[in-house]
Structures are given as C-alpha cells and as structure tokens.
Amino acid sequence: MIEKEIADIYSTEEIAKIKSELMEALQHYQRALKISTSGRYPKSYALVHNNLGLAYVKLAYFTNDKDDILRAIDAYKEALKIRTADEYPDGYATTQNNLGTAYVKLAYFTNDKDDILRAIDAYKEALKIRTADEYPIKYFLLQKALGDAYYQLSFKENREENHSKAFDAYQRFLEIESYTNECKDIKQMCQEVKDKMERIKIERGKDAI
Amino acid sequence: MLFEAILIATIILFLVAIYKISTKRRNHLTEKKAEENDEASVVPYEESLPSFPQIKKEIIKEEIYPISRAEEWFHEGVKNQNIGNYDDAISNYSKALEVFNQKEYPPIFAAIKNNIGTIYRRLASTENSKSYLYKAVKVYKEALIVYANLGYKTELAMIQNNLGVVYHQLANMANKEKFFYDAIKSFKEALKVYDIGDHPLEYTSIQNNIGNVYRDMANIVDEKKNLLNAASAYNEALKIFKIMTKLSGRNNLPVECASIQQNLGEVYSRLAKIEKNREDAISMAIESFYNALEIYNINTHPSEYADIQTQIGGMHLFMAGILQENNLKDVSYYIEYMKKRKTTKKSTAVRSTGAQGRKIEETKGHIVDKEEETRKENLSHAINAYKEALKVYTLEEQPMEYAVTQNNLGMSYCVLAGITKEEEDFYNAIEAYNEALKVYTLEEQPMEYAVTCTNLAIAYSLLSELSNREENLANAIESYNEALKVYTLEEQPMEYATTQNNLGMLYWMIAELADRRGNLINAINAYNEALKVYTLKEYPSEYGSINKNLGKMHFTLFEITGDDDELSSAIESYHKSLSIYTLENHPEEYAEIHTNVGNAYRELSNFSDAEENLSNSIDAFQEALKVYTLEEYPSEYATIQNNLGISYRNLAMRTDMFKNFQKAMEAYEEALKVYTLKKYPHEYAMLQNNIGNIYAIMAGLKTKMSFDQELPMLSANM
Numbered sequence: 001m002i003e004k005e006i007a008d009i010y011s012t013e014e015i016a017k018i019k020s021e022l023m024e025a026l027q028h029y030q031r032a033l034k035i036s037t038s039g040r041y042p043k044s045y046a047l048v049h050n051n052l053g054l055a056y057v058k059l060a061y062f063t064n065d066k067d068d069i070l071r072a073i074d075a076y077k078e079a080l081k082i083r084t085a086d087e088y089p090d091g092y093a094t095t096q097n098n099l100g101t102a103y104v105k106l107a108y109f110t111n112d113k114d115d116i117l118r119a120i121d122a123y124k125e126a127l128k129i130r131t132a133d134e135y136p137i138k139y140f141l142l143q144k145a146l147g148d149a150y151y152q153l154s155f156k157e158n159r160e161e162n163h164s165k166a167f168d169a170y171q172r173f174l175e176i177e178s179y180t181n182e183c184k185d186i187k188q189m190c191q192e193v194k195d196k197m198e199r200i201k202i203e204r205g206k207d208a209i
Numbered sequence: 210m211l212f213e214a215i216l217i218a219t220i221i222l223f224l225v226a227i228y229k230i231s232t233k234r235r236n237h238l239t240e241k242k243a244e245e246n247d248e249a250s251v252v253p254y255e256e257s258l259p260s261f262p263q264i265k266k267e268i269i270k271e272e273i274y275p276i277s278r279a280e281e282w283f284h285e286g287v288k289n290q291n292i293g294n295y296d297d298a299i300s301n302y303s304k305a306l307e308v309f310n311q312k313e314y315p316p317i318f319a320a321i322k323n324n325i326g327t328i329y330r331r332l333a334s335t336e337n338s339k340s341y342l343y344k345a346v347k348v349y350k351e352a353l354i355v356y357a358n359l360g361y362k363t364e365l366a367m368i369q370n371n372l373g374v375v376y377h378q379l380a381n382m383a384n385k386e387k388f389f390y391d392a393i394k395s396f397k398e399a400l401k402v403y404d405i406g407d408h409p410l411e412y413t414s415i416q417n418n419i420g421n422v423y424r425d426m427a428n429i430v431d432e433k434k435n436l437l438n439a440a441s442a443y444n445e446a447l448k449i450f451k452i453m454t455k456l457s458g459r460n461n462l463p464v465e466c467a468s469i470q471q472n473l474g475e476v477y478s479r480l481a482k483i484e485k486n487r488e489d490a491i492s493m494a495i496e497s498f499y500n501a502l503e504i505y506n507i508n509t510h511p512s513e514y515a516d517i518q519t520q521i522g523g524m525h526l527f528m529a530g531i532l533q534e535n536n537l538k539d540v541s542y543y544i545e546y547m548k549k550r551k552t553t554k555k556s557t558a559v560r561s562t563g564a565q566g567r568k569i570e571e572t573k574g575h576i577v578d579k580e581e582e583t584r585k586e587n588l589s590h591a592i593n594a595y596k597e598a599l600k601v602y603t604l605e606e607q608p609m610e611y612a613v614t615q616n617n618l619g620m621s622y623c624v625l626a627g628i629t630k631e632e633e634d635f636y637n638a639i640e641a642y643n644e645a646l647k648v649y650t651l652e653e654q655p656m657e658y659a660v661t662c663t664n665l666a667i668a669y670s671l672l673s674e675l676s677n678r679e680e681n682l683a684n685a686i687e688s689y690n691e692a693l694k695v696y697t698l699e700e701q702p703m704e705y706a707t708t709q710n711n712l713g714m715l716y717w718m719i720a721e722l723a724d725r726r727g728n729l730i731n732a733i734n735a736y737n738e739a740l741k742v743y744t745l746k747e748y749p750s751e752y753g754s755i756n757k758n759l760g761k762m763h764f765t766l767f768e769i770t771g772d773d774d775e776l777s778s779a780i781e782s783y784h785k786s787l788s789i790y791t792l793e794n795h796p797e798e799y800a801e802i803h804t805n806v807g808n809a810y811r812e813l814s815n816f817s818d819a820e821e822n823l824s825n826s827i828d829a830f831q832e833a834l835k836v837y838t839l840e841e842y843p844s845e846y847a848t849i850q851n852n853l854g855i856s857y858r859n860l861a862m863r864t865d866m867f868k869n870f871q872k873a874m875e876a877y878e879e880a881l882k883v884y885t886l887k888k889y890p891h892e893y894a895m896l897q898n899n900i901g902n903i904y905a906i907m908a909g910l911k912t913k914m915s916f917d918q919e920l921p922m923l924s925a926n927m
Binding site: 031048 | 886890891893894895897898900901902903904905907908909
C-alpha cells in the first residue's frame with residue numbers, strides 16, 4: 001500500500017533526492033552522537049536520538065523497510081533512558097509521542113495488535129504531561145492519534161469497546177474547534193475525524209442489528 | 210617697661226582666650242560657624258588702658274574738679290564694660306570724653322575710643338549686627354589717628370590689630386572681599402611693630418589671625434591662593450614654637466601651638482580637595498594634625514583629641530580615594546565609587562575574550578594591586594583614628610558625634626573589606642552602622658537614618674558575595690527599603706533613583722536563589738521607579754544600562770511564565786537601551802543587546818506574526834555580527850551564526866523555503882569554522898544535529914510529513 005502511494009506521488013528522481021537528504025541527515029546525527037555520549041552530554045544524547053528516530057521513520061516511508069522503523073524505536077528508547085517524566089517532562093512527552101507514532105507504523109508491517117497497544121501506551125504516557133490546560137494543541141493532536149490507534153485496534157479485538165474508546169478520544173479532539181479553527185490543516189483533520197466518527201456510528205448500527 | 214608688663218599680662222590672657230575659643234570652636238557640630246570668627250585681639254580692653262599714674266600726671270596740669278569727675282566716669286565705664294553692662298559703659302565713656310577731648314587729652318581720648326570700639330565689637334557678636342562693626346571701625350580709626358600723631362608705636366600696633374579683628378568680623382558678616390583685604394592690611398601694619406624678635410607672642414597671634422582671614426576669604430574668592438596664603442601665615446605663626454622645640458624639646462609646647470597646628474591641618478585638608486597634587490596636601494594635613502595631638506592628649510583635651518582624630522580619619526579615607534569630605538553627604542560619592550568598581554570589574558571580564566584585552570587587563574591589574582596596598586594602609590589608619598575618637602565620643606554623652614564617627618568607621622571597614630574580602634571586616638562595618646543607628650531614627654534624623662541604612666545595605670550586599678548569599682541579600686534589600694521610607698521621588702530624586710537602581714540589582718540577584726518570578730517582578734518595579742529620574746536626556750548612561758537589564762529580566766520572566774507580553778516588553782526595553790548603546794560608541798553592548806533582541810524576536814515568532822518576527826530576529830543577529838567578527842570574537846561569532854541558522858530554518862518553513870534553508874545551512878557552516886570537533890566537541894555535535902535536522906526537514910517537507918525535530922540552544926547568550 002505504501003509503495004504504491006509513493007510511486008503515485010513521487011518520481012524516481014525525487015525519491016532518490018529525498019533518500020539522499022535523509023541519509024545526509026542520518027550522517028550528521030551520527031557525527032553528533034560520536035561526541036554526545038549518554039555519560040558526557042546526556043541531554044544532547046537524548047535530543048539527537050529523538051531526532052534520529054524521526055529521520056528513520058521518514059526513511060522507512062521510502063525504503064519500506066521494517067528495520068528502519070525498528071531503528072527509530074530503538075533510538076526513541078535510548079532517548080527515554082535520559083528523558084524521564086520527572087527530570088525532563090517536556091522531552092519525555094515529545095519522545096513518547098514519537099514512539100507511539102513509530103509503533104503505529106510498525107503495526108502496518110507486523111499486523112500485530114501488541115504494537116498498537118504499545119502505541120496506545122506511549123500516547124497515554126505523553127498525555128500525562130500534555131494536559132489540556134498546559135499544552136492545549138499538543139493535547140488535542142494526541143487525542144486524535146489515540147483515537148486513530150483505538151480505531152485500528154478495533155479491527156483486531158474488542159471491536160465495540162475500542163470503537164467507543166476511539167469515539168471518545170475523537171470527541172475530545174474535536175474540542176479543538178472551539179479553541180482554534182484558523183489553521184487549514186486543523187480544519188482538514190477535523191473533517192477526517194468527523195468522517196471516521198460517522199463510520200463508527202454506522203458500524204455500531206450494524207452491530208446493533 | 211610698663212607696657213611690656215602689660216603685654217605679658219595680655220599674652221597670658223590671650224593664651225586663655227585662645228584656649229577658650231579653640232575649645233568652643235572644636236565643638237563645631239553643635240555651634241554655628243559665625244562664632245569661629247571671634248578671635249582674641251592681641252590686647253583685650255581691660256589691659257589696653259593707659260595706666261592710672263600716667264593719667265594722673267596729665268590730670269595735675271588741669272582743673273581738679275571736672276578732671277576727677279571725668280576720671281570717675283572713666284572708671285565707672287571700665288567697671289561696667291567688665292561686667293558686660295555695655296550701654297552704661299558707653300554712656301560713662303561719653304561723659305568722660307566731654308572732658309578728655311582729643312585736643313587736650315589725646316592719649317586718654319584714644320584709650321577710651323579703643324574701649325568703645327571693643328564694646329561695639331562685642332555687641333556686634335551678641336546681636337549679630339553689622340552696624341556695630343561699622344561703629345567699631347569708626348572709633349578705632351579715631352584712636353588710630355591720635356596714636357599716630359603722638360607717635361605711640363605700640364598702641365598704634367594694638368589698634369591696628371583690633372581694627373584687623375573688626376574688619377575680619379565684618380568681612381565674614383557682610384561677605385565682602387574688600388574687608389578681608391582691609392583686615393590683612395591692618396594686621397600687617399601691626400606686624401611692623403610686633404616683629405618676631407622683640408614680640409614673638411604677638412607676632413604669633415597676629416600671624417594666626419592673618420591665617421584665619423585668608424582661610425575665610427578662601428570661602429568666597431581665590432580659594433586655592435588664599436588657602437596657600439593661610440597656610441604660610443600659620444607656618445609663620447608656628448615659627449616661634451619650632452624655636453621653642455629646638456631649645457627645650459616638644460614637651461613644653463603651649464596649647465595655642467596645637468590650635469594653630471589644627472588650623473593649619475584644616476587648611477591643608479581643604480587644599481587637598483582642590484589641589485591636583487592632593488597627596489602632598491593630605492600628608493601635610495595629617496602631619497599637622499599629629500603635631501597638634503602631641504599637645505592635645507586624650508586626658509587633658511578630650512574634645513580636641515576626638516575632633517582631630519576624626520579629621521585624621523577623614524583625611525585617610527580621602528587618601529584612600531573614597532571621600533570628598535569627612536561628612537555624611539559624601540556617602541553618595543562612596544556609593545558611586547563602589548558602583549564604579551563593580552562595573553570596571555564587569556567590563557574587563559567581558560573584554561578579556563580578546564588576546565589584546567587580556568594584556569591590558571594584566572598591566573591594569575598590576576597598578577591596581579599597588580593602589581590597593583596604599584588604600585588598605587590608609588583605611589587601617591582611618592579605622593584607628595575613628596576608634597581613638599570613639600574613646601571620647603560615647604553614645605550617652607555625645608550621641609551625634611558618636612553616630613557620625615561610627616558611620617565613618619563603618620565606611621572605612623566596608624571599603625577595607627572590599628579589598629581584603631575578609632568577612633570579619635564586613636561584620637565590623639555592619640556593627641558600626643548599627644551603632645550609628647542607635648542614634649539616628651527615622652523620626653528624628655531621617656536623612657542620617659537613610660544614609661546609614663544605605664551604607665548598611667551596601668555592606669550586606671558586598672558580604673553576600675562571600676557568605677550566606679540569600680540571607681545577606683535579603684538584609685540589604687530590607688535596609689534599602691528602610692532608606693526609601695525617607696527618600697521620595699519628589700524630595701530626593703537622586704537618592705531615590707540610586708536606591709531603586711540598587712534595589713533592582715539586588716532583587717535580580719536574589720531572584721536566582723528564591724521566588725524567581727516574584728523577585729524579578731520586584732526588580733522590574735524598582736528599575737522602573739529609577740527610570741522616573743534617570744531619563745534619556747539627563748542620565749543617558751543609567752537610562753541605557755537599566756533598560757538593558759530590564760530587557761534581560763523581561764526575557765527571563767518570559768522563560769518562567771511563557772507569557773509573550775514579556776517578550777514584547779523585553780524587546781521594547783532593549784530598543785530603548787540601544788539609543789545609548791550605539792555601534793560607534795558601545796560596540797560590545799550593541800552586539801550583546803542585538804543578540805538578545807534576536808532571540809526574543811524568534812521566541813515571539815512562535816506566538817504571532819511569525820514571518821515578521823523571524824525577519825526581525827535575523828536582522829538583529831546580522832547587526833550583532835557587525836561587531837562579532839570571526840577574527841575578533843570567534844566564540845560569539847559562532848553562537849550568533851548558529852542562532853541565525855535556527856531563525857532562517859524557522860523562516861524557511863514559512864516562506865522562501867529553499868532560499869532560507871540554504872541560508873540556514875550557510876550560517877551553520879560558518880559556525881562550524883569555530884566549533885570544530887577538536888576544540889568544541891559538544892557545540893560541534895549540536896551543529897551536526899541542527900544540520901541533520903535541515904536535511905530531514907527538507908525531506909519531510911517534500912513528503913508532506915510533519916516534522917518535530919528539536920533544536921539545542923547553543924549558549925543563548927543571556
């Protein structure tokens with residue numbers, strides 16, 4: 001599925017260019033990590049690992065290689081060794097958020113419900129820090145990611161329960177409309193979520209019958 | 210022979226008078242200056258009368274009755290004059306003059322005129338009236354003409370001296386230059402008779418009088434010239450004592466020698482304040498004071514002893530470069546001095562980044578060491594002198610002198626502590642100030658109270674650099690707030706502004722230790738109060754530095770609260786400070802402030818008007834780079850290039866993507882010229898991260914994927 005999408009959107013030259021840019025990025029991060037060891041510069045160590053994870057996730061998009069996602073997950077886990085919720089709450093939430101997204105991507109490859117559950121756990125960890133009061137935008141976006149993950153999970157198990165969890169999360173996300181509706185991207189996201197909620201309603205109706 | 214006998218008697222009286230007057234004069238804290246001028250004439254009236262037998266001789270030639278009657282009036286007059294019934298005395302004398310007229314009895318006529326003159330002089334002092342002095346001049350002159358015609362040289366000299374004394378009084382009261390010259394002229398006429406060989410004591414006292422005239426004349430005209438003249442007159446006056454010392458040692462010197470030495474010391478003290486080569490004048494002042502102290506000892510002359518010790522202390526403080534004068538007013542000078550020290554230290558620290566700067570600092574440091582040694586010595590001497598004075602001044606007996614001296618002692622300790630960095634010296638300073646505050650109260654001596662509280666605040670804030678930082682800063686703040694109970698914006702704008710300015714600094718410092726947000730707000734409020742006085746036009750340098758500090762504090766407040774209003778305030782304050790810190794005149798501050806402005810604009814771009822604020826941020830960094838060149842300020846250059854890279858990167862995500870990414874990359878590459886793997890491994894690593902981010906973002910943008918990289922802030926230059 002992914003491969004087809006990419007082939008639709010990008011030319012071969014473009015893909016080659018993007019890949020080389022990402023490889024360049026990885027090279028720079030590796031240079032940074034030669035210096036930023038966990039003992040010497042723990043904060044930098046965590047920061048670069050977080051960025052490294054992001055680059056691998058992007059790379060996986062083009063290589064379609066599960067190993068790149070696994071490398072990203074490893075990088076995030078390294079970052080989290082330093083970024084604990086107590087010491088660096090902000091960094092902890094960022095990396096947990098990224099980790100959740102990486103597990104969702106991993107699940108495309110493995111089709112393993114445990115990976116989705118891992119993603120949900122990571123999002124929930126991030127939400128411990130990203131509260132609605134303190135980080136409203138990040139809170140709403142995480143609710144959408146959480147909703148998406150539950151929706152995915154509903155295909156694997158406890159259909160009704162996960163439908164309802166996804167629905168709840170989506171509802172919390174939609175509160176963003178009363179917070180801000182200036183951004184085009186957000187409008188688009190809201191529409192997407194509303195469509196999904198409609199689908200859940202219809203499917204629920206089917207279940208009821 | 211007879212006259213000589215009279216003169217000896219006069220001299221004895223003169224000595225007594227000098228003693229009394231100098232005793233009175235020493236208590237200058239309680240008495241007004243006008244009384245200082247009440248010098249003794251060489252020949253007080255009681256002794257200046259022609260002796261009775263002489264009169265008799267002349268009386269015999271005349272009719273018995275009216276003469277004996279006139280004689281009675283005359284004696285009555287003397288009696289009344291002696292007990293202070295001046296009106297009666299004058300009326301007695303006028304009756305006597307009806308017989309003893311100028312034509313027939315010139316000597317007695319002149320003697321009576323002299324006595325009347327002396328009465329007028331007294332009346333002028335007690336009633337503080339110039340008109341009596343004019344009358345005195347008139348009658349003395351009448352006597353003068355008679356003695357001149359008679360060729361009575363000694364009497365002539367006596368009248369000249371008395372006339373000199375009146376002119377001196379008149380000069381001080383009328384504040385007229387001419388009378389000072391008249392006084393000097395009269396004294397010099399007197400000196401034609403009273404030469405040092407035949408009349409050493411008269412010579413001495415007239416020279417002392419001349420010294421006093423020049424000293425007072427210095428108040429209104431040609432200060433330096435007249436003070437020098439005063440000094441040479443006093444030195445003339447001291448000649449006889451020098452001879453006495455040679456003959457019989459220092460043990461038997463009379464107290465008037467001490468008084469003249471003190472006068473001389475005071476004149477040198479004043480010269481020290483106006484002379485370019487002040488060190489010589491200071492040492493001569495101190496030498497004279499010590500000479501006086503060889504005669505005035507603590508047991509026989511406690512009050513003179515304490516007063517002179519206080520003045521010695523003041524001179525040493527002055528020598529240490531701290532005080533203009535030994536009084537409370539000059540504390541402001543001392544505060545300035547302490548402030549200057551602080552800023553000099555700061556700016557050399559900044560300058561030491563360049564190799565050239567370091568050299569300058571080293572040579573400077575050497576001179577400073579030598580200067581500090583001398584300063585330390587002077588401060589120790591000052592401390593000793595004040596301690597001696599405090600043996601006399603007690604809290605119970607002389608509370609005001611006690612408080613002034615404790616305050617000065619405190620200052621000496623405090624500045625000494627600034628050099629020695631000894632905690633004990635600070636504790637001594639604080640103790641002395643607290644002793645002074647036992648006397649000074651907010652209600653009774655508000656100004657002195659405020660000044661001493663200010664001094665206390667300085668001692669506490671300096672001590673906070675050594676120990677119990679938070680506690681001592683809090684004490685300093687409390688003391689300044691006490692001073693502010695006195696200093697108001699309307700009444701003492703200068704003191705108000707200085708205090709608020711210092712308070713701002715202290716709140717800022719304590720914010721690092723406790724209640725960061727609350728204390729920063731306190732600091733900002735204090736600085737804003739100071740700015741009510743420190744306007745751009747009148748106090749440009751204060752205006753500039755306070756606004757610069759305000760910029761920093763608003764930015765820190767933003768970091769704590771996340772309130773973007775603080776960013777706008779920070780930028781506003783920085784812009785105000787830039788009207789002083791121009792590229793031409795203050796390149797370093799210009800660059801530092803622009804760096805901070807650049808960072809503030811970038812933060813602000815996260816809240817509103819992203820493109821505009823990012824462009825402003827980039828512009829500010831470019832301004833900073835006008836000073837921070839790769840060659841001269843490599844580390845600043847690299848920091849700014851990194852920051853510039855980040856701003857371009859952020860701008861790229863808004864507009865002109867590829868062009869701005871290109872610029873970001875260029876900026877990072879520039880930074881890498883300094884941040885090499887070998888020299889700055891961590892900065893190198895973070896730049897690699899940032900460069901990696903740009904590649905990843907470029908790839909991400911093309912894939913329309915979200916990006917969430919994190920950026921390290923390389924020494925954000927706060």
